[in-house]
Amino acid sequence: MATPEEEILRIHAEPLRHFCTRVFEKLNVPVEDASVVADVLVSADLRGIDSHGVARLRRYVQGLRDGTIIARPLEQIVRETPTTALIDAGGGLGQPVSRRAMTLAIQKAGQYGSGFVAVRNSNHYGIAGYYAMMALEHDYIGFSMTNADVLVVPTFGRNAMLGTNPIAIAAPAGQERPFVLDMATSTVPRGKLEVYHRLGHPMPLGWATDEHGLPTDDAGRVLENLKRRAGGGLLPLGGAGELMSGHKGYGLALWVDIFCAVLSGAAYADLVYPRAADGTPLPADLGHFFGAWRVDGFRPVEEFKAAMDELQRRLKNAPKAEGQSRIYIHGEKEYEETERRSREGIPLSPKVAADLRAIGEDIGVPFPTP
Amino acid sequence: MATPEEEILRIHAEPLRHFCTRVFEKLNVPVEDASVVADVLVSADLRGIDSHGVARLRRYVQGLRDGTIIARPLEQIVRETPTTALIDAGGGLGQPVSRRAMTLAIQKAGQYGSGFVAVRNSNHYGIAGYYAMMALEHDYIGFSMTNADVLVVPTFGRNAMLGTNPIAIAAPAGQERPFVLDMATSTVPRGKLEVYHRLGHPMPLGWATDEHGLPTDDAGRVLENLKRRAGGGLLPLGGAGELMSGHKGYGLALWVDIFCAVLSGAAYADLVYPRAADGTPLPADLGHFFGAWRVDGFRPVEEFKAAMDELQRRLKNAPKAEGQSRIYIHGEKEYEETERRSREGIPLSPKVAADLRAIGEDIGVPFPTP
Numbered sequence: 001m002a003t004p005e006e007e008i009l010r011i012h013a014e015p016l017r018h019f020c021t022r023v024f025e026k027l028n029v030p031v032e033d034a035s036v037v038a039d040v041l042v043s044a045d046l047r048g049i050d051s052h053g054v055a056r057l058r059r060y061v062q063g064l065r066d067g068t069i070i071a072r073p074l075e076q077i078v079r080e081t082p083t084t085a086l087i088d089a090g091g092g093l094g095q096p097v098s099r100r101a102m103t104l105a106i107q108k109a110g111q112y113g114s115g116f117v118a119v120r121n122s123n124h125y126g127i128a129g130y131y132a133m134m135a136l137e138h139d140y141i142g143f144s145m146t147n148a149d150v151l152v153v154p155t156f157g158r159n160a161m162l163g164t165n166p167i168a169i170a171a172p173a174g175q176e177r178p179f180v181l182d183m184a185t186s187t188v189p190r191g192k193l194e195v196y197h198r199l200g201h202p203m204p205l206g207w208a209t210d211e212h213g214l215p216t217d218d219a220g221r222v223l224e225n226l227k228r229r230a231g232g233g234l235l236p237l238g239g240a241g242e243l244m245s246g247h248k249g250y251g252l253a254l255w256v257d258i259f260c261a262v263l264s265g266a267a268y269a270d271l272v273y274p275r276a277a278d279g280t281p282l283p284a285d286l287g288h289f290f291g292a293w294r295v296d297g298f299r300p301v302e303e304f305k306a307a308m309d310e311l312q313r314r315l316k317n318a319p320k321a322e323g324q325s326r327i328y329i330h331g332e333k334e335y336e337e338t339e340r341r342s343r344e345g346i347p348l349s350p351k352v353a354a355d356l357r358a359i360g361e362d363i364g365v366p367f368p369t370p
Numbered sequence: 371m372a373t374p375e376e377e378i379l380r381i382h383a384e385p386l387r388h389f390c391t392r393v394f395e396k397l398n399v400p401v402e403d404a405s406v407v408a409d410v411l412v413s414a415d416l417r418g419i420d421s422h423g424v425a426r427l428r429r430y431v432q433g434l435r436d437g438t439i440i441a442r443p444l445e446q447i448v449r450e451t452p453t454t455a456l457i458d459a460g461g462g463l464g465q466p467v468s469r470r471a472m473t474l475a476i477q478k479a480g481q482y483g484s485g486f487v488a489v490r491n492s493n494h495y496g497i498a499g500y501y502a503m504m505a506l507e508h509d510y511i512g513f514s515m516t517n518a519d520v521l522v523v524p525t526f527g528r529n530a531m532l533g534t535n536p537i538a539i540a541a542p543a544g545q546e547r548p549f550v551l552d553m554a555t556s557t558v559p560r561g562k563l564e565v566y567h568r569l570g571h572p573m574p575l576g577w578a579t580d581e582h583g584l585p586t587d588d589a590g591r592v593l594e595n596l597k598r599r600a601g602g603g604l605l606p607l608g609g610a611g612e613l614m615s616g617h618k619g620y621g622l623a624l625w626v627d628i629f630c631a632v633l634s635g636a637a638y639a640d641l642v643y644p645r646a647a648d649g650t651p652l653p654a655d656l657g658h659f660f661g662a663w664r665v666d667g668f669r670p671v672e673e674f675k676a677a678m679d680e681l682q683r684r685l686k687n688a689p690k691a692e693g694q695s696r697i698y699i700h701g702e703k704e705y706e707e708t709e710r711r712s713r714e715g716i717p718l719s720p721k722v723a724a725d726l727r728a729i730g731e732d733i734g735v736p737f738p739t740p
Binding site for chain 1: 621
């Protein structure tokens, strides 16, 4: 919001996807995997979740170069029952294994009514909603969770011990758009603090705590503390303590950690993204969890979709709070943004555009001209 | 907290369970069902969730008498796949059908790795955690959700359109206690407002809204508005608007409504607990959703339990925020309360004790003497 409109570069999804695919290929990632990572990144940009889009490309490039992410991992199914499986990602990119894991969950649902796949030894998988939404093509309900870098303090704790651990659920509808809930279990993501810090605005109390574990409005201080692991961090949904039920957000984050990491054998709590004694980064060992349910395991699909439509309309047509004009359904804003950005192109800030261009020059892939 | 300790009656779980069972039997409920309802109610009291314990007995008695709850319903499995099922509760008590539904989910998990059962045409089922915890006996992970009476406003909405729609997850541990998350998706339950109203204290902003849909600290006003359906209500987890991410709590409530009601064909949103044109209450038509996963569908049980213990210890031993002395794991407080109340008896306020005694006299079941 601090960037004047004329400096914003707009690039369409397709050339951006192509650019990212080529970059990953140059880093020895198989083309099918490269195109999946590119698709997940650009999908985030299309949906308006810029923090998880191509702006993140450098971090993946860095990981592939320093060996904390393996370009051609030995990925294997470690355990399997009719409706469950565990996949070891072999330290590879999070997106390709996650796409395969969700595909397996959907296959199992197709055969038995529901299917669930946990993944260990993985890396950042992008937006949780991407995988949950894969179920929509089959008229199934999709589910996706991941643990993540250590940013969130448990209720009454001083230090960050958990990730922003998102939960995503996608359910189909008929005439209306699908319901797509894709939420970090912290009150806000780190990106929100970065915006407030850049603008020099005090944060609302309830977003984050300082090095004593007390609520603070100083975003810069929290970001600096997190970088140095000096204490404090983001607060779980519900804020500090129990008064506004921060323990519920903490509980949701813990649930995600149990399903993604304890159930899979991945690193949990603050053990993710470990470092060697000399500070060298080691493999992240993140874990994910995916699920799918057949709608018609419970109710005919057409009946379900009709009721989804009615539920959405009932909520959207309900009286609004004073000063408000619209009640949203989850996913609605992102679908609208996807339509807009598919038409107008994806807006890249000068900083992100310059960074992508530099990656391209460095690796030998021309950055697309708008 | 306003009641002097000497006026509190303490009754042990067993005689209280027996009393409730006999009351339901007198109302024509089959003895097996009667004892399930009694067990769910007394379990809530043991766990310290007084709002869902025997204090609620009159509402069930009332429902059975006015015909909105059927004592001997025609309950049937409407649809079934290897891992899914839909049960029509026939308008009966929520607890017995829920216990049977969760038992079926556990059986399916035993055979296929996971199992899920939705229930429609049901009534209040008590505490969500009771059913999730049934999975623990098998070393499975349990899941339970229900929609509920209309009390919660959607983000930017003026009127209550959703229930407090709780989510419960229970996962086994080894030496440590199981993880039991059992949370309403509103910031606080109605009972909290009743306590503040009784004490005449202003509520924190972010718990509830007034008839204009604006945050208020006046608990009495919100309770009165809810009774008259005059607008306003409890706020979703995260509070009003999007600043503290109230839309996430709203999204969780909507998720619960979709799984419990849209997937089952029960009443959704504000259509639960309907009334006839003359104001006569009609059957609630609530919906529930239950699930179970075999831990060993993903990882050997002993490995999982050892990691659950380590995760819990890691969190509990982490540094505390200034002024705090303890980090909790979800379920821990309730396990401690269960131990205390199993020893000392369940404390009943004079009002609740008098109400139970009156029900007993009316129906012809002697209330136990402490």
